[in-house]
Every structure is written in C-alpha cells, then in structure tokens.
Amino acid sequence: MATLRDAFGNVLSVFILILIGVLAFSIRLFSVIKYESVIHEFDPYFNYRVTQFLTKNGIYDFWNWFDDRTWYPLGRVIGGTVYPGLTLTAGSIWWFLNSLNIPLSVETVCVFTAPIFSAFASWATYLLTKEVKGVGAGLTAAALIAMVPSYISRSVAGSYDNEAVAIFALVFTFYLYIKTLNTGSLFYATLNALSYFYMVCSWGGYTFIINLIPMHVLLCIVTGRYSPRLYIAYAPLVILGTLLASLVPVVGFNAVLTSEHFASFLVFIIIHVVALVYYIKGVLSPKLFKVAVTLVVSIGMAVCCMVVAVLVALVASSPTKGWSGRSLSLLDPTYASKYIPIIASVSEHQPPTWPSYFMDINVLAFLVPAGIIACFLPLSDASSFVVLYIVTSVYFSGVMVRLMLVLAPAACIMSGIALSEAFDVLTRSVKLQLPELVEGTASTAEDTPSGYGSVQNEAAKSESSLEKLDDSLRERPSRKHRKKEKENVEKASSKPRKEKRLLVLPLVASAVAIFLLIMLGSFYVVHCVWAAAEAYSAPSIVLTSHSHDGLHVFDDFREAYAWLRHNTEVDDKVASWWDYGYQTTAMANRTVIVDNNTWNNTHIATVGTAMSSPEKPAWEIFNSLDVKYVLVVFGGLVGYPSDDINKFLWMVRIGGGVFPHIKEPDYLRDGQYRIDSQATPTMLNCLMYRLSYYRFVETDGKGFDRVRRTEIGKKYFKLTHFEEVFTTHHWMVRIYKLKPPKNRIRGKTKKSKSSSKSSKSSSIKSTTRRNPWH
Amino acid sequence: MARSSSSSSSTAKDAQALIQSLRSAYAATPTNLKVVYMAIVGSFPFNSFLSGVLSCVGTAVIAVCLRIQVNKENKEFKDLAPERAFADFVLCNLVLHLVIMNFLG
Numbered sequence: 001m002a003t004l005r006d007a008f009g010n011v012l013s014v015f016i017l018i019l020i021g022v023l024a025f026s027i028r029l030f031s032v033i034k035y036e037s038v039i040h041e042f043d044p045y046f047n048y049r050v051t052q053f054l055t056k057n058g059i060y061d062f063w064n065w066f067d068d069r070t071w072y073p074l075g076r077v078i079g080g081t082v083y084p085g086l087t088l089t090a091g092s093i094w095w096f097l098n099s100l101n102i103p104l105s106v107e108t109v110c111v112f113t114a115p116i117f118s119a120f121a122s123w124a125t126y127l128l129t130k131e132v133k134g135v136g137a138g139l140t141a142a143a144l145i146a147m148v149p150s151y152i153s154r155s156v157a158g159s160y161d162n163e164a165v166a167i168f169a170l171v172f173t174f175y176l177y178i179k180t181l182n183t184g185s186l187f188y189a190t191l192n193a194l195s196y197f198y199m200v201c202s203w204g205g206y207t208f209i210i211n212l213i214p215m216h217v218l219l220c221i222v223t224g225r226y227s228p229r230l231y232i233a234y235a236p237l238v239i240l241g242t243l244l245a246s247l248v249p250v251v252g253f254n255a256v257l258t259s260e261h262f263a264s265f266l267v268f269i270i271i272h273v274v275a276l277v278y279y280i281k282g283v284l285s286p287k288l289f290k291v292a293v294t295l296v297v298s299i300g301m302a303v304c305c306m307v308v309a310v311l312v313a314l315v316a317s318s319p320t321k322g323w324s325g326r327s328l329s330l331l332d333p334t335y336a337s338k339y340i341p342i343i344a345s346v347s348e349h350q351p352p353t354w355p356s357y358f359m360d361i362n363v364l365a366f367l368v369p370a371g372i373i374a375c376f377l378p379l380s381d382a383s384s385f386v387v388l389y390i391v392t393s394v395y396f397s398g399v400m401v402r403l404m405l406v407l408a409p410a411a412c413i414m415s416g417i418a419l420s421e422a423f424d425v426l427t428r429s430v431k432l433q434l435p436e437l438v439e440g441t442a443s444t445a446e447d448t449p450s451g452y453g454s455v456q457n458e459a460a461k462s463e464s465s466l467e468k469l470d471d472s473l474r475e476r477p478s479r480k481h482r483k484k485e486k487e488n489v490e491k492a493s494s495k496p497r498k499e500k501r502l503l504v505l506p507l508v509a510s511a512v513a514i515f516l517l518i519m520l521g522s523f524y525v526v527h528c529v530w531a532a533a534e535a536y537s538a539p540s541i542v543l544t545s546h547s548h549d550g551l552h553v554f555d556d557f558r559e560a561y562a563w564l565r566h567n568t569e570v571d572d573k574v575a576s577w578w579d580y581g582y583q584t585t586a587m588a589n590r591t592v593i594v595d596n597n598t599w600n601n602t603h604i605a606t607v608g609t610a611m612s613s614p615e616k617p618a619w620e621i622f623n624s625l626d627v628k629y630v631l632v633v634f635g636g637l638v639g640y641p642s643d644d645i646n647k648f649l650w651m652v653r654i655g656g657g658v659f660p661h662i663k664e665p666d667y668l669r670d671g672q673y674r675i676d677s678q679a680t681p682t683m684l685n686c687l688m689y690r691l692s693y694y695r696f697v698e699t700d701g702k703g704f705d706r707v708r709r710t711e712i713g714k715k716y717f718k719l720t721h722f723e724e725v726f727t728t729h730h731w732m733v734r735i736y737k738l739k740p741p742k743n744r745i746r747g748k749t750k751k752s753k754s755s756s757k758s759s760k761s762s763s764i765k766s767t768t769r770r771n772p773w774h
Numbered sequence: 775m776a777r778s779s780s781s782s783s784s785t786a787k788d789a790q791a792l793i794q795s796l797r798s799a800y801a802a803t804p805t806n807l808k809v810v811y812m813a814i815v816g817s818f819p820f821n822s823f824l825s826g827v828l829s830c831v832g833t834a835v836i837a838v839c840l841r842i843q844v845n846k847e848n849k850e851f852k853d854l855a856p857e858r859a860f861a862d863f864v865l866c867n868l869v870l871h872l873v874i875m876n877f878l879g
Contacts, residue, residue, distance in 0.1 A: 186839050186862035190869050232839045236866060239832040243873045246824065256824060275838075 009135075016139055017126060021119035024146035027529065028115040028156045031537035037111050037158070040539040042579060042596050044160035045586035047086055048110050050078060054091045055106050062087075063249070069591045070581060071603060072573050072625065080249045081599070085202030086165050089113065114155040114164035121168040122146040125409055125416075128175035131182055132375070132382040133417045136424065141416025147524070149531035150360035150408040156537055163405055166203030171409050173199050173209055174389070177233060178382045184229035186236065193240035200245045207260040208406060210241065212392060214267035216385045221274050225381060231275050238268045262311065269307070273300050348402040359531065360404050363524040364415040371414030374421045390414055422517060426510040433507045541583070543640065554638065557583065560631070560733035563726050564588035568629065575622055576631035577611070577644055577651065578604055584631070593625055601658065608655030611648070611688045612662050618687040619721035622738055630722065630736045634692040636705035636712075637731040643707065648688050649673055676710035684714045691736055694719055699731070825877040832870045836863060 031040070039048050054062045065078040094109040122142045130138035145151060154163040176192035200206045217234045220226060242264070245255040255261055357365055368390065375383035390410040397407040505513070543554040564574065565588045573591045574584055581595020594604050610621040622630065635643035644651075648667075656662040666682040667673060674680075675689060683689060697703040697715040704711050719736075726735040840863040 186836070186859070186866050189839075190862070190866045194869070235835045236832070236839060239828055239835055240866075240870055240873065243825070243828050243832070243870070243877060247873065247877060253824070 013135055013139060017123060017142065020122050020126075020139075020142050020146050023143075024119040024122045025115045027147060027532050028118060028152060030156070030533045031539055032111070032157045034533075034537060035539050035542050035544075037108060038539055038541065039107065039111060039160055040156070040158040040541065041161075042540075042582050044110070044158070046582040046596065047160050047162075048107065049582070049586040050082060051087045051090050051094075051110055052106055053078075054087055055094055059088075059091075069585055069589075070595050070597075071600060072591050072593050074600065074603065076597065076599075080252075081597070083162055083202055083204065083250055084248070085169070085198060085200075086113070086160070086162050088201070089117075089165055090160070110160045111158045114159055114161075115157050117165050117168045118146070118151065118155045121151070121171055121409070124168055124171040124175055125412060128171055128178060129413050129416050131175060131178045132380075132386055132413070133420065137417045137420035139416075140420045141413045144364065144416055144524075145409055145412035147528035147532075148361060148364065148408045148412055149528055149536065150404045152528070152532045153360070153536040154405055156532070158539055162203045166199065166205060167405065167409065169195060169199035169202050170205070170209065170406070174385075177213060177237070178385060180233040181229055181381050181385075184227075184232050186232060189232055189236045190240070192233075193237050193244060196237065196241045197244035197247070200241075200248050200251060205403075205406065206245070208392075208396075210245075210261060211263050212389060213237065214264045215392070216388050217267050217271060219384060219388060220381060221271065223384075225384075226271075226274055226278065230381070231271060234271055235268065238264050269304065273304075349400050351399060352397065352401040352404060356401065356404070359535075361408060361411045362527050363520055364411040367415035367418045368411050370422070371416070371418035374417050375414070386410070386413055386417075419517065419521075423514070426505065426514045426517075429505045429510045430507060430514070433510075545638075554640070554730055554732065556728035556730050556732035558587065559728045560726065560735060561587035563728075564590055564629070564631075564735065567726075572628040573626050574629045574631055575607060575610070575625070575627040577607065577633075577647060579647070580631065580633065590629075593627060601654070605655045605658035608651035609659045609662055611644075611651045612655050612667070612686050614685045615687060615690060615719065615721045619738060623741075628738060629725070630687075630691065630738070632688065632691045632734050632736075634731055634734055635707050636692070636696065637699060639706035640732055641707050643692075643732075644688060645675065645692055646707065651688065674710075675705065675708055675712055677713045679713045689714070690717065690719060691722065691734060694724060694734075696731075822878055825874045829870065829874045832874075833867065836866050836870065839863070839866075 039045055050062075053065060057065075062084075063079045066075055067078045068075045070076050090106075090110050090113045093113065094104065094106055097104050097109070122145050125145045126138040126142035128138075129141040151167060153159075154161060155167070173192060173195040176188055176195050180188040180192055196206070196209060199209060213234065217230060220230055242255050242261070245251050245261075246253060256265075372387055372390065375387050390407075390413075393403070393407040393410045396403045541557050545552050545554070561584065564584070568574075568590060570589075571591065573593065574588070575593045576584065578594040578596055578598055581592045581597075584590060584592050585595065594600075594607050598604060606621060606625070610618040613621070633640075633643045634645070635641060636645070649664075652662060652664050652667055656664055667680055667686070669678050669680055669683075673683070675683065675693075679689075693703065693705075693712050693714070694717070696705075696712065702711055703715045721739050722736040723739055724734065725737045727733070840859060
C-alpha cells in the first residue's frame with residue numbers, strides 16, 4: 001500500500017513539475033502577445049548581435065573577433081571581454097534546431113531563450129529545496145520561483161541578457177554543492193565544478209558563488225560540523241573551479257590574482273589544516289594529541305603568517321586593494337558615487353526603495369523569516385547554507401537594485417520551506433482530528449493544552465512546526481542509521497503518543513489557517529501576473545500609450561535606426577550617448593563611438609564634453625573622431641521622460657571628471673538644470689540643447705517641453721555647424737550631420753596665401769577675423 | 775597506511791609515530807617540490823605555471839578524497855561501494871586533466 005502511494009506521489013510530483021515549467025514559460029510571454037517578438041532594452045541587442053556573428057561565422061572566428069564597429073577608433077576585443085555563456089547557449093540551441101531541420105531564426109531563439117531557462121531554473125530550485133527539506137518544500141519553492149516578479153523582470157521573452165541563463169546556473173550549482181555535501185560523492189563534486197564553470201561563462205555574478213561557498217565551509221568548521229563530506233564538497237571545487245574559471249577569457253588570470261577569489265584560497269588552506277588536525281587526532285592517542293597539536297599548530301601558523309604577509313603585500317600594492325570597481329561598490333556603497341560616476345549613473349546600480357521589495361518578492365517577504373526559523377529545526381549543513389545564502393543576498397540586494405535578482409531564489413526557497421512546513425502541520429492536525437470528529441469523540445487528555453489554537457497568526461504556526469520538527473528530528477537520524485534498530489523500535493512505540501502530542505491546533509483553527517494560506521498564495525499569484533503583464537513586459541524600444549482616441553504606438557527608435565541603415569554609407573560613424581550604442585550597431589549596422597559596455601571612461605567623457613560644449617568646439621571634437629552623424633533622443637514633444645536632456649547631468653559630470661573646463665555649476669541655476677528662460681547661457685548654447693530644440697518652436701508655436709513642463713528658453717536659432725537630416729515621426733530621435741568645413745576661407749587675401757611659410761604663420765596669427773574652420 | 779597504535783608510552787616512539795603519520799599524510803602531496811621547481815624556473819608563461827601547480831594540487835586533493843571514501847573505518851561512507859568511489863575518482867581526474875591540457879597552451 002505504501003509503495004502504491006509512493007508511486008502515485010512520484011507521478012503526481014513529476015506532473016506538477018511539468019506544469020510548473022509550463023507556467024514559468026508562459027507567464028513570460030506577455031510582451032510577445034502585447035507587442036511583438038522583439039528584443040528588448042539595450043544590452044540584449046549586443047548579445048543578439050554577438051549571437052548573429054557566432055551563428056554566421058562559427059566559433060573560432062567568435063573567439064578571435066575584434067570588433068571595429070564600436071568604440072571608434074579603439075575597437076573592442078569581443079572574444080576577451082564578453083561572457084560567452086549566453087551566446088554559446090543560444091547559438092547551440094539554434095544550431096541544434098537547424099540540424100533537425102526546424103528553421104527558427106536567430107532572433108526567435110534569442111527571444112525565447114530566457115523563458116526556457118526560467119523553466120529550468122524552477123526545476124533546479126525544486127532539486128535544491130528537495131535536498132534541504134524534502135519534496136513538498138521543493139515543489140512549493142519551484143512554484144514560487146516560476147512566478148516571482150523579480151526574476152520575471154530580467155527574463156521575459158525578449159530580455160536576452162546574461163541573467164536569463166545565469167540564475168539557472170546559480171541555483172543548479174548550489175544544488176550540486178548541497179548534493180555533494182549530503183552524499184559525499186566525488187561524482188557530484190565533479191558535476192558541481194562543471195556547473196560552476198557554466199556559471200563563470202555566463203555572468204559576472206559568479207564571484208557570489210565563489211565567496212558564499214567558502215563562507216559556508218568556514219561556518220561549518222567553526223560550528224564544529226566538519227566532516228569528510230565537507231572536504232570532498234569543497235576541495236575539488238576550488239581546484240577544478242579555479243582552473244575552469246581561468247579558461248574563460250574574460251576572467252583569465254583574474255581567477256587567481258584578484259581579491260574576489262582570495263577567500264576561496266584562504267578557506268582551502270584552512271580546511272586542509274582542519275582535515276590534518278582531525279586525521280592526526282584519529283591516529284594518535286589523546287594524551288599525545290595535545291603535544292602534537294601544539295607542534296602542528298605552530299608550524300601551520302608560521303606558514304600561514306608567511307602566506308598572509310605575501311598576500312597583504314600584493315594586495316596593498318594595488319590601489320583598489322585588488323578588487324574590481326563593481327565589487328568595491330558592493331562592499332562600500334558610497335564608493336561608486338565618489339570615484340566612478342559611470343557606475344553610479346546606471347539606474348540599476350542604485351539602492352532599492354522599500355516598496356520595490358514588496359513589488360519584487362511580494363508575499364515572500366513575510367514568509368522568509370518563518371522559513372529561516374524552520375531551517376533551524378533541525379539545523380543541517382544544507383539548511384545552514386540556505387540561511388547564509390539568504391542573509392548575504394538580502395544585504396547585497398540592499399546595495400543594488402539589480403541584485404534583487406539574486407535574492408529571489410533564496411526568498412523562494414525559504415518561503416517554500418515555510419509554506420510546506422505550515423501545510424504539513426495544518427493538514428496533519430486536520431487529518432488526525434477529522435476521524436475523531438466524525439466519530440464524535442472529544443480530544444483525549446493526552447493532548448497538550450491547545451492554548452495556541454486561539455492565536456491564528458504566523459507565530460503559532462511556527463511554534464507548532466517547531467514542536468513537530470523537534471520530534472521529526474529525532475526520528476530522522478534513526479531512519480538514516482539502520483544499525484540502530486533498537487532506537488527505532490523504541491521510537492515506533494512512542495510514535496503514536498508523540499503524534500498525538502503534535503495536535504496543538506484544534507480543527508477549526510487549522511482549517512481556517514489552511515484557507516488563509518491559500519488566500520495568501522492567490523494574492524501572490526494575482527500580483528505576479530499583474531506585474532508580469534503591466535510592469536515588466538515593456539520592450540523599451542517600442543512604446544505605447546493609451547489616450548482618449550485609442551492606442552498610440554511610438555516606434556521612433558526603429559524608424560531612426562532603419563533610416564540610418566538605408567540612407568548612410570556603411571562606414572559612416574554615428575555619435576550618440578552611450579545608452580544607444582548597442583542598438584545602433586545591432587539595428588542600424590553603423591560604427592559608433594561609445595556604447596553600453598562603458599569600459600573606457602575617457603572616451604565617454606569626450607562624447608559628454610562634446611555634447612556639453614558650444615557648437616564649434618563640439619564640431620571639432622566630433623571631427624577629430626571622424627564622426628559623420630550625431631543622434632539625440634528628445635522626448636519633449638510626446639512626454640518621453642528618458643531622453644538625453646534628462647540624462648544631460650551625467651554628460652556634464654562624466655565629461656567634467658576628465659576635462660576640467662566643463663564645470664557643472666556653469667549649467668546650474670539655483671542648483672537645478674533648467675532649459676527655460678532662466679537657464680544659464682552655457683546651457684542655452686551647448687550642443688545638446690541646440691540639437692534637441694532646433695525648430696522645436698515650429699511644432700506648437702510656443703516651444704512647450706512636455707517632459708520638463710516649461711517653455712524653452714531660446715526658441716529661434718540656427719545651427720551653424722550641423723544640419724538636420726532626419727527627425728522621426730514623434731520627434732523622439734533626431735539625427736544631424738556634421739557640416740563639412742568650407743573650402744574657401746573668408747577674409748584671407750591671395751597675397752598672404754602665396755607668401756612663405758613663416759609669414760604665413762605670422763599672418764594666421766595676425767588675422768583679426770577668426771577662422772571658424774581652423 | 776597502517777594505523778600506528780601507540781601502546782608504548784615512551785615519548786620517543788610516539789614522536790616517531792607522529793612523524794611517520796605526518797609523512798604518510800604528506801606523501802599524498804608532492805606539491806612542494808613542484809612549486810620550488812616552478813619558483814626557480816619563473817612564472818612565465820603564467821598559464822603553464824598555473825596549470826602545473828594546480829594539477830599537482832588537484833590530483834593530491836582528489837587522491838585524498840578517494841582515500842577518505844575507500845577507508846573502511848570511516849563510518850560516513852559505509853554504504854558506498856569502493857568501485858563507485860574509484861569510478862568517481864577516475865572521472866574527476868579525467869576532467870581535471872582535460873582542463874589542464876587545455877590550459878597548458
């Protein structure tokens with residue numbers, strides 16, 4: 001009978017897992033339904049372009065690709081600066097499908113990669129939570145992560161970015177680590193290292209893994225939970241993991257040279273010392289052990305001090321103490337705003353607000369503390385790992401909004417554990433009380449006083465789960481060690497008595513509690529679907545707005561890129577702010593000066609300076625970079641708030657950081673950037689103002705900017721060094737061409753031209769009329 | 775690796791036993807020699823140096839893991855068949871050396 005029930009349970013859980021996968025896939029399809037199957041935002045366009053190159057040219061050309069169409073004239077080594085995991089995954093899916101003669105385009109594969117991998121991620125969460133707490137918790141956690149809005153926001157269909165694949169790799173690596181820890185098998189350790197390799201390929205956030213696992217190992221050692229399984233779980237991972245990480249060109253030798261990895265090496269040495277200590281303790285007699293321990297510890301300390309001294313010298317010699325800029329901004333949240341304005345300017349790197357926690361993980365924020373308590377009873381290696389994971393991820397998510405994504409799986413695991421334990425207790429109390437109720441007998445005197453029953457909040461549930469788990473803890477080790485059968489028999493006789501002791505909640509209370517929990521779950525589901533449909537499905541490249549006369553679609557970006565693609569030469573260079581670089585190279589197929597990779601601060605500062613200068617110096621800067629076209633995004637006519645005028649403060653700051661003649665106070669009136677009649681003359685004369693508002697007054701006669709909600713300051717002006725070549729339908733993208741320098745120079749006579757060089761130089765100095773082109 | 779039973783109480787014999795056990799434990803790690811050699815030769819090209827050092831350390835670590843798993847007196851691994859442990863050991867070594875080979879340049 002038990003085997004039939006087990007078999008039925010297995011089939012049911014497989015079926016539930018398939019449904020969860022389908023759910024995870026389909027909830028991310030809102031953008032495809034509402035807009036179209038298009039790639040969103042900015043970064044995914046770069047990944048899409050790289051994938052196109054990979055599918056067209058093969059993998060060897062991909063590894064050696066030097067891209068000369070971005071960061072003109074510097075170029076970019078794509079093979080060595082991109083995390084290849086995502087593109088290789090999508091490329092191999094496309095290749096596999098094509099070899100089966102299913103002709104999907106590269107774009108379709110790229111758009112749908114993220115939902116597929118989110119289904120995989122929910123299955124990996126199921127496996128991980130099953131290792132920690134059991135099948136019920138696993139299924140709940142998988143269902144939660146299939147829908148959690150924080151993860152949806154980075155993995156909708158069309159968001160073809162690193163995180164789509166990386167979260168799956170993260171959870172899968174953690175699952176294999178826990179599995180190795182629980183079983184002590186070297187096979188899973190090898191798989192763990194390979195999965196870690198996949199994570200390193202996919203995302204820069206792999207440093208989280210290589211610091212969390214050593215922290216957990218250290219925690220286990222310090223709390224006295226060292227065991228050979230811990231050694232097997234950790235030591236091969238460090239060796240294989242470091243080697244595999246150095247194979248990826250982006251990481252290269254950083255795997256051993258940067259401070260982000262030093263924690264793993266330190267704990268590697270520590271675990272060897274501890275292993276040695278335990279080994280010797282087993283070999284020698286106790287009275288000799290004390291003698292030996294002092295000897296070994298002294299030798300070990302000497303070696304350790306030497307190594308630490310070398311490390312400290314190495315680390316202190318580098319100005320950032322060996323950490324990269326992004327990692328430092330995680331450890332010290334004020335670092336980026338002081339030293340690296342570019343990192344501070346990305347909106348994803350700002351700290352999150354309190355409402356964003358509720359928006360992103362919703363109900364889970366309440367369930368996480370209950371889950372943490374449930375993890376402590378009993379405390380195993382796996383549950384201590386999950387507790388550490390959630391604590392560190394909560395801290396990091398408080399530093400950067402983008403890292404809420406790392407918090408999401410941890411929160412789902414914890415909530416899954418909490419919900420599953422709660423349901424366990426409640427259904428058990430219902431199940432065991434129901435026949436008594438049916439038979440009409442009152443609860444027996446052996447029940448503990450049900451004083452808890454009147455309180456129906458989470459505290460009661462967690463307390464009851466505390467009691468129940470206490471007993472199950474005593475039952476569990478007895479199941480593991482089959483040799484201790486005496487204890488088992490003893491347990492079996494006292495089990496019915498103990499089970500009756502578990503019925504703390506009376507029937508009505510537990511039934512109401514079950515109903516309330518289901519309501520909580522339904523609120524969560526409703527919120528997730530709403531968030532997926534309304535908040536996170538906008539593809540950013542196509543905008544819509546609802547007005548009284550129907551739905552307006554703003555497709556200006558693609559209009560502008562298509563114009564560039566069809567109306568300019570292939571080798572023409574386009575200058576814009578770095579946000580649009582990836583989209584320009586991918587869709588318009590033109591060379592750009594700066595793009596979203598932001599690896600060269602000086603180059604970006606050059607473009608920023610040009611945008612903040614008057615027309616003539618800006619023309620000169622752009623001419624020195626061989627720029628032919630300048631592209632600005634302007635939202636004043638339609639009320640699009642993310643246009644270049646709103647980003648102007650970053651252009652000034654970044655430009656001013658490198659070129660001191662750009663001073664931010666020159667553009668501020670009363671501490672604010674203004675473009676109306678109160679604006680400073682520097683602001684009214686700068687290139688960004690001119691290019692955005694050229695002929696703007698012709699639209700409505702007054703020049704009313706809908707984003708800034710004022711009339712503009714300077715309304716009627718002519719451009720001397722630029723000419724307008726294209727403005728999109730809603731004036732959102734405006735393209736200007738650099739006017740070529742004049743052939744004839746006004747004011748210079750033929751006599752001075754034909755004279756000797758020395759007099760020519762002196763005559764140039766002596767011309768009173770300043771020549772605009774030299 | 776025979777367990778030395780310290781039946782005799784003379785400290786000299788116990789010290790000898792200690793040294794012996796230390797050495798037998800240390801015999802699994804002939805890394806220091808390799809590191810000294812590498813330090814002499816210099817660390818250019820870095821990837822070869824790295825792969826050499828890590829291959830020594832790696833094989834040592836994996837050998838220790840195998841020993842842990844096969845040891846009959848280790849109560850955690852009672853129900854793990856030694857053939858399975860050896861198969862895992864072979865697999866792990868295979869992956870390690872594949873990566874080393876690739877990284878050696």
